[in-house]
Amino acid sequence: MNEPSDDIPGAEPPPEQIAEALAEAAPEAQAPVDPAEWKRALRLAEAMIFASDRPVPHDRLQPLLPEGIKAREVFQALLPRYEGRGVELAEVAGGWVFRTAPDLALTLTRVIETPRRLPRVAMETLAVIAYHQPVTRAEIEEIRGASLSQNTLDALLELGLIAPRGRKEVPGRPSLWATTTRFLEQFGLKNLAELPRREELLAGEGPGLDLRGGGGAA
Missing domain, CATH: 1.10.10.10 (Winged helix-like DNA-binding domain superfamily/Winged helix DNA-binding domain)
Incomplete structure (x- = not known):
C-alpha cells in the first residue's frame, strides 16, 4: 500500500514539515520554557x-x-x-x-471584626476628589454645597487615600488634591477608569476596603 502523498487533500504532513512551517511563520519565537x-x-x-x-x-x-x-x-x-x-x-x-x-x-463580616468606616462627610469628600481630581478645597466645598474642615482632608491624607498634586494657578495658589494608588487598592480598581458608580463609592463598597491603617501616598 502506498504512503499518502503530501499532495492529497486532507493528508497530514510529516512532523518535520510542520516544524519547518512554524519556524518560518515565527522565526523569532522563543525557545520552549523548561x-x-x-x-x-x-x-x-x-x-x-x-x-x-x-x-x-x-x-x-x-x-x-x-x-x-x-x-x-x-x-x-x-x-x-x-x-x-x-x-x-x-x-x-x-x-x-x-x-x-x-x-x-x-x-x-458576621464573624470577623470589620474595619472602621470613614464618616459620611469624609466619604463624600473622597468621592468628589475621585471624580473631579485634581480639585481644590474650595471646589470641593462648591460641589458638595457645604463647608469642608481641614480635619477631614487631614484624615484622608493620613490614610493615604489622597495626596496634594501641585497648586492651582489662581490667586492664593491653593493646593490641588487627587486620589492615590492606595485609594485604588482599597477599592479594588486597576485604574480610575474603573471607578464605580458614585453611590457605590459613597457606600464604601470597595472589595478590599480596609481603613485600619495608613499608607504612603503615591
Whole structure:
C-alpha cells in the first residue's frame, strides 16, 4: 500500500514539515520554557503576592524570573487556579493581590471584626476628589454645597487615600488634591477608569476596603 502523498487533500504532513512551517511563520519565537522553571515561577509569584502587603507589579517579579518567562504571563496563568475559590487573584492599582471572594465577604463580616468606616462627610469628600481630581478645597466645598474642615482632608491624607498634586494657578495658589494608588487598592480598581458608580463609592463598597491603617501616598 502506498504512503499518502503530501499532495492529497486532507493528508497530514510529516512532523518535520510542520516544524519547518512554524519556524518560518515565527522565526523569532522563543525557545520552549523548561517545565520546572515555569512551575517555580508560578510558585514564586504566589509566594510574593502572599507575603506582600501591597499589590505586586510585574516589574517586581520580573527580575526574579528566568530568561524567556514574562511576569504578566505568570500572573495570567495563575488566574484560573483561583476561579471559584474562597480567595481570588485580582489585578488592582497596577499590581496583583489575593482577596476574599466578593460573594463571601458579607458572610465573613458576621464573624470577623470589620474595619472602621470613614464618616459620611469624609466619604463624600473622597468621592468628589475621585471624580473631579485634581480639585481644590474650595471646589470641593462648591460641589458638595457645604463647608469642608481641614480635619477631614487631614484624615484622608493620613490614610493615604489622597495626596496634594501641585497648586492651582489662581490667586492664593491653593493646593490641588487627587486620589492615590492606595485609594485604588482599597477599592479594588486597576485604574480610575474603573471607578464605580458614585453611590457605590459613597457606600464604601470597595472589595478590599480596609481603613485600619495608613499608607504612603503615591
